[in-house]
Amino acid sequence: ETGVTQTPRHLVMGMTNKKSLKCEQHLGHNAMYWYKQSAKKPLELMFVYNFKEQTENNSVPSRFSPECPNSSHLFLHLHTLQPEDSALYLCASSTETGSGEQYFGPGTRLTVT
């Protein structure tokens, strides 16, 4: 779990708030990912970054805005979210884009009120 860290672990925000999720990987990987996990649904890929360049935006609403300043850090900026956005947000990394061998952080449990 210490290979990929995420903060905060829990977040409650109102629909008009702005917040950011942070992810950091200590594995020397080049690719980083944001996933959304809702109850009883498959993991949904949101964004993919390779060497800090975005390579995938999986039709994610603009109220989610990713940022990758370097290959070790990844942020997800949140604004004007909806209650249906409440979920577990997972960050992952891998040696290169497209590798199925991904290492996940502990996640941020987000509740939108």
Add this chain to the structure above:
Amino acid sequence: QKEVEQNSGPLSVPEGAIASLNCTYSDRGSQSFFWYRQYSGKSPELIMSIYSNGDKEDGRFTAQLNKASQYVSLLIRDSQPSDSATYLCAVNWNDYKLSFGAGTTVTVRA
């Protein structure tokens, strides 16, 4: 649409028995296949990867792949209470995006 299907379970097995988990996928162009384990309240953890037809064994885990039938399975031998978790099947498509099934929940009864 590319899909990964798993029985949601719960799959309940007695301690010491074999747990058998199945996964089917929709696209014949799939390149590689993975099993992740997710304990309640935790994040997914990679436990097995398989890239070619046949069996791959790692300790008490065996992954089986049949590309012609578009089927991948995971066997857990000598199941232990610590194996109680949700097991996620994941498939890499030609565009190298990883798609996950919804998971099968396994409960090992002591």
